Amino acid sequence: MPTVRRIVHDFLERRGLTTIFGNPGSNELPFLADLPPSFRYVLGLHEGVVVGMADGYAQATGRPVLVNLHAAAGSGNAMGALTNAVYSRSPLVLTAGQQVRSAIGLEAMLANVDAPQLMRPLVAWSGEPAAASDVPRSVAQAVFEAELHRRPTYLSVPYDDWDQELDDNAAVTLDRTVRRGSLPSEYQVAELVARVEAARNPALVLGGEIDAAGLFDRVVALAEHRSLPTWVAPSPYRLPFPNRHELFRGVLPAGIAAVSDALAGHDLILVLGAPVFRYHQHVPGPYLPAGSRLVQVTDDPGAAARAPMGEALVADPGAVVEALLARTAPRPTARAFVPNPEPATAPSALHPEQVFAALRETQPEDTVYVVESTSTNSAWWRQMDLREGGSYFFPASGGLGFGLPAAVGMAMGRPDRPVVAVVGDGSANYGITALWTAAQYGLPITFVILRNGTYGALRWFGELLGVPDVPGTEIPGLDFARIAEGYGVPATTVTDVDELRAQLKSSGLRLIQVDTFPTSPE
Structure with missing residues (x-):
């Protein structure tokens, strides 16, 4: 009969999670034994660096990536870097070794007491299988939760589980798929199209999700189609629009009053693929300029729910962009780029x-x-x-x-x-x-x-x-x-x-x- 390790390795291989970023300790060695030849283990010398490398890899590929950490201490070392992966919505699947089951309650060296609690509330899901037979299903859940939420997940596995033999039921995990659909309804599309058409002076604000979804060129087409002045939302982690384009107005400042001042004069503010907003400096003031309405489109329910103002549509921004391109009348702008100014100089060293x-x-x-x-x-x-x-x-x-x-x-x-x-x-x-x-x-x-x-x-x-x-x-x-x-x-x-x-x-x-x-x- 197959072991837990064999089933999990097969599942990861079928899902394409064959690049592992890690820094292993003794608890992790049984999982790493007998890795198939298709796997690549990328060693980092500190767990924060390991998660940072995995974050970059996930953003570059758009796919989930497996991270191998060590128990409580190694997982703790990774948490600073994990905060970046949470807000870049990188689907990292963090796995950590746990002491053998009989030693956890004794708090033996390298036991992670209440392991699932350690990474909360950062991760979308955190778990530790109640029995060795549940490890394959738990690994699959960690992968699917990361994909669905586009957020890291965390799974702690006692290291004596990996050699346990399983019955045929465990193999059904190998063929599972989980998919998500989030298209806007016809009514929602029609309502948004009408608002854009009726707006006197609309503006576009874009977030990193646009670039992550591969919509860079499509939002440029939308901005040019409607001659929309375009900002990037505060604190951007990716660039969703060409920064020298004549319609580009810059990155919005990260203070409440400053955002409101920057958007003054626009009666409709359409925000695609961004929270509203990720402020930094505490500069109090009105959330929006007088006379303006904000509509946010995001596939992140959390970002929609916690926003302090505006209306939110939880849907695929790409579908909304295509609908606006197809259903709104063109007010085109020729594509032009603003030249760069001469670089500033400094009295000492390079500017x-x-x-x-x-x-x-x-x-x-x-x-x-x-x-x-x-x-x-x-x-x-x-x-x-x-x-x-x-x-x-x-x-x-x-x-x-x-x-x-x-x-x-x-x-x-x-x-x-x-x-x-x-x-x-x-x-x-x-x-x-x-x-x-x-x-x-x-x-x-x-x-x-x-x-x-x-x-x-x-x-x-x-x-x-x-x-x-x-x-x-x-x-x-x-x-x-x-x-x-x-x-x-x-x-x-x-x-x-x-x-x-x-x-x-x-x-x-x-x-x-x-x-x-x-x-x-x-």
Whole structure:
């Protein structure tokens, strides 16, 4: 009779979950025994890096990915990175080894007491099978829950379960499928079309879900079809619209009053694929400008339910976009792109705008940028020219440690596109061991470390809150070129823009450390 391990391996193989990101401990070894040849185990040296790599891989491929963590301590190490995966709606299937069943109640070393509770409320579903015979069904549920909710799930499995033999009932799990449909009704479509047609000055606000669903080009077509001024929702983790398009109005600020001010004058605000809204700075004021109505379309029921204003339609945004293209009268805009301004300069070191201009001028148009440098956001959007879907990724919950690991996952998930990670020196320390994995797999990633010796965003926030003299914002003395070489990544340090351009034109795995002038997000 087949073992639990055999059934689970077969199920994962049939579902395409054959790339495993992990950092195993003793409890996990029985699951990893006898892996089929089609499986690939990607080792990370810290659990936060493991989840960051898996998050990048899931966003790059659009598919669930298996993560292998260690009991309570390893799972706890992963939780910071897990917050980003939750808000990017990445379908990660987290598995963790548990002590043998007879030792859990004794709280033996490496027992995870009340394991399902550990990851709540972050994950969409969390469980631990009540018996070995229920492990295959529980693994299947973890996968299906992750797919349905587009959110991570967590499963703890006692390690003595994997060798248990099962009867024929266990095999029925192998052929299961679970699907979801969320098309809007005819009445809902007609009502929305009528509102758009009747609006005097409508505006479009797009979220990361649009890019995740592969709708980048279709929403551009919609904006041009109706000449809609288009914003990106606050705190974007992906870019759903070309940022130099003449209809692009920018990324909405992350304060209540600031959003309302930016959208003033629009009587209809149509939000596609975004919460309304992910605020950050506490800037109180009216949620919406006077005289405006907001309609949100999202396939995330939670985002629809918790919104403080507007009307929500829980449906596939793609179906709504196609309906609006087909049923509304055209008010077309010719496709045009706004030129980039000359990059700003600084009295000492390079200005971040100079770095981003160099990237724009030297990197292919289909480059995937993984960005984790909050203090340079304004400079980034002024200088970059991103015209393809899947070109921009940012930590969705603002949790540091995303950039370097996610770039590794992106490079594995999209080997057909160049990958560049642009990471601040403060952020880089949180996921630095991802460099080792990049070196081991020979991934052709360009890591650009912006070194300004400070937590720039934190200093900016201190000034915003009226506490400019707080400690712990300076980080001098870091040399990422030497650190990278220790992990096996070729590295160099540049100090002028010509040298930077020359380095950016080379290929293969490398890290470029650039000394930059401190800036703020503005």
